Amino acid sequence: MDYFPIFLKLRDRPCLLVGGGETALRKARLLLDAGAVLTVVAPDLGPGLAELAARGQLRHLAETFASRHVEHMRLVVAASGQPALDRLVAEAAEAADIWVNVVDDPQTSSYITPSIIDRSPLVIALSTGGGAPVLARMLRERLESLIPAGWGRVADFARLMRQRVSARIANSDARRAFWESVLAGPIAEDLVAGNLERAEAQLTERLANADDVPRGAVYLVGAGPGNPDLLTFRALHLMQQADVVLYDNLVADVMVNWVRRDAERIYVGKTRANHTLSQEEINLLMVRLARDGKRVVRLKGGDPFIFGRGGEEIATLAQHGIPFEVVPGVTAASGAAAYAGIPLTHRDYAQSVTFVTGHRQDGSIDLDWPMLCRPRQTVVVYMGVATAPALCEAFIRHGRAADCPVAVVERATTVDQRVLVSTLADLPDKLAAVQIRSPSLIIVGEVVQLAAQLGWFDPRAGGDPATIGGSSRGTF
Numbered sequence: 001m002d003y004f005p006i007f008l009k010l011r012d013r014p015c016l017l018v019g020g021g022e023t024a025l026r027k028a029r030l031l032l033d034a035g036a037v038l039t040v041v042a043p044d045l046g047p048g049l050a051e052l053a054a055r056g057q058l059r060h061l062a063e064t065f066a067s068r069h070v071e072h073m074r075l076v077v078a079a080s081g082q083p084a085l086d087r088l089v090a091e092a093a094e095a096a097d098i099w100v101n102v103v104d105d106p107q108t109s110s111y112i113t114p115s116i117i118d119r120s121p122l123v124i125a126l127s128t129g130g131g132a133p134v135l136a137r138m139l140r141e142r143l144e145s146l147i148p149a150g151w152g153r154v155a156d157f158a159r160l161m162r163q164r165v166s167a168r169i170a171n172s173d174a175r176r177a178f179w180e181s182v183l184a185g186p187i188a189e190d191l192v193a194g195n196l197e198r199a200e201a202q203l204t205e206r207l208a209n210a211d212d213v214p215r216g217a218v219y220l221v222g223a224g225p226g227n228p229d230l231l232t233f234r235a236l237h238l239m240q241q242a243d244v245v246l247y248d249n250l251v252a253d254v255m256v257n258w259v260r261r262d263a264e265r266i267y268v269g270k271t272r273a274n275h276t277l278s279q280e281e282i283n284l285l286m287v288r289l290a291r292d293g294k295r296v297v298r299l300k301g302g303d304p305f306i307f308g309r310g311g312e313e314i315a316t317l318a319q320h321g322i323p324f325e326v327v328p329g330v331t332a333a334s335g336a337a338a339y340a341g342i343p344l345t346h347r348d349y350a351q352s353v354t355f356v357t358g359h360r361q362d363g364s365i366d367l368d369w370p371m372l373c374r375p376r377q378t379v380v381v382y383m384g385v386a387t388a389p390a391l392c393e394a395f396i397r398h399g400r401a402a403d404c405p406v407a408v409v410e411r412a413t414t415v416d417q418r419v420l421v422s423t424l425a426d427l428p429d430k431l432a433a434v435q436i437r438s439p440s441l442i443i444v445g446e447v448v449q450l451a452a453q454l455g456w457f458d459p460r461a462g463g464d465p466a467t468i469g470g471s472s473r474g475t476f
């Protein structure tokens with residue numbers, strides 16, 4: 001982060017504006033809106049500023065700027081439009097340790113002003129670091145349409161009621177849950193619609209029945225195969241409300257950053273030092289946190305109910321009477337298939353699809369081979385790259401054609417995705433020649449041949465099909 005965002009209290013504080021034209025006028029209006037005591041230095045004022053001066057809303061010094069003008073100021077804005085003069089203003093302010101903005105010149109400024117959506121007291125400030133004003137404007141338009149004008153009233157109401165709610169609900173977790181339910185429900189709708197009295201009556205009633213003990217719960221949430229765009233709305237919503245988040249290797253860092261800022265994040269995956277929590281320890285940790293009243297999100301890669309031990313985790317919760325919810329995610333097989341252009345079922349090639357794990361148990365791969373080798377079927381092998389040679393050999397031995405197509409999809413759906421297409425007979429040699437990184441899965445079946453025709457994802461283009469070109473779309 002190059003700039004640290006803050007909201008300044010300018011009310012009754014002296015601020016200096018240098019310049020008398022249209023740009024200066026826009027800045028003057030904003031500063032006055034925030035209650036600043038404004039001095040404008042400019043030999044001449046344009047009509048807008050002249051009118052403000054005549055109404056006594058600002059003090060006009062009809063002089064050329066001099067360094068002494070910055071003395072005792074809290075904030076300085078250089079808006080003369082004359083680069084040399086504006087630079088002088090910036091230097092004087094900087095020398096006096098006063099924050100200064102030169103309009104349209106982030107380089108010379110010590111602070112920059114954001115794009116603003118004003119639903120006072122709700123204010124959204126948006127910045128692209130001064131580098132992409134058009135993008136900032138586009139985002140602002142989107143946010144404007146997303147946030148109804150009445151939300152200012154919601155913020156006002158929350159501010160007014162804050163004391164009352166705090167006095168009634170002492171526990172901070174319980175209080176947060178109370179506010180979340182108020183702000184997401186009919187009370188907020190009444191406020192947006194302007195029914196203030198009804199909103200207050202409802203709040204009073206809710207408050208009388210409010211629970212002062214936070215109710216903990218666990219949300220077992222599928223985070224999808226790695227591309228944050230594939231997260232569900234429900235997952236994102238719960239992540240932003242959680243008090244604690246437990247996550248492991250398969251969950252991308254960017255997603256963990258979408259968790260509520262002050263939520264506790266607990267990494268429960270394998271570390272380099274190998275201090276791994278056992279499954280049993282994770283299960284009991286969740287029980288303990290929920291008992292403490294925390295809303296716990298257990299983020300799991302892909303779908304929690306597919307090779308994720310999700311069933312075991314919630315069985316422990318159920319035994320201990322902890323409320324829980326399961327949020328499905330895009331499982332790696334779906335993600336890999338979609339992003340490699342391999343439909344898992346297809347009228348001409350496969351009527352069914354089976355997900356298996358290639359993980360060895362007690363040294364052998366314990367799978368129902370006759371079932372997996374029936375024709376017109378796709379088999380997706382999770383956790384199977386390490387045992388791939390043995391898997392290919394077993395498929396052939398149990399009757400699948402040696403030239404049956406196979407794909408290995410590495411880091412599916414992410415910008416690091418790579419796809420290796422081969423056959424059951426050739427895959428072991430091909431794998432020996434390349435380094436496959438984790439996580440990867442294997443797709444076996446006739447549908448794999450469609451990848452050449454249906455592959456659309458170009459990791460280098462960040463996944464935008466409109467920019468696909470060339471031939472090496474993340475292949476080996």
Ligand code: SAH
Pocket residue numbers: 225226250300301302303304305306307308330331332333336381382383384409410411412413439440441442
């Ligand atoms: N619950 C997860 C699977 C966990 S098992 C899900 O539904 O996807 C872990 C295995 O999933 C890995 O060994 C790998 O085979 C597969 N996997 C997970 N993410 C993947 C990805 N982005 N690309 C390819 N394989 C992936």
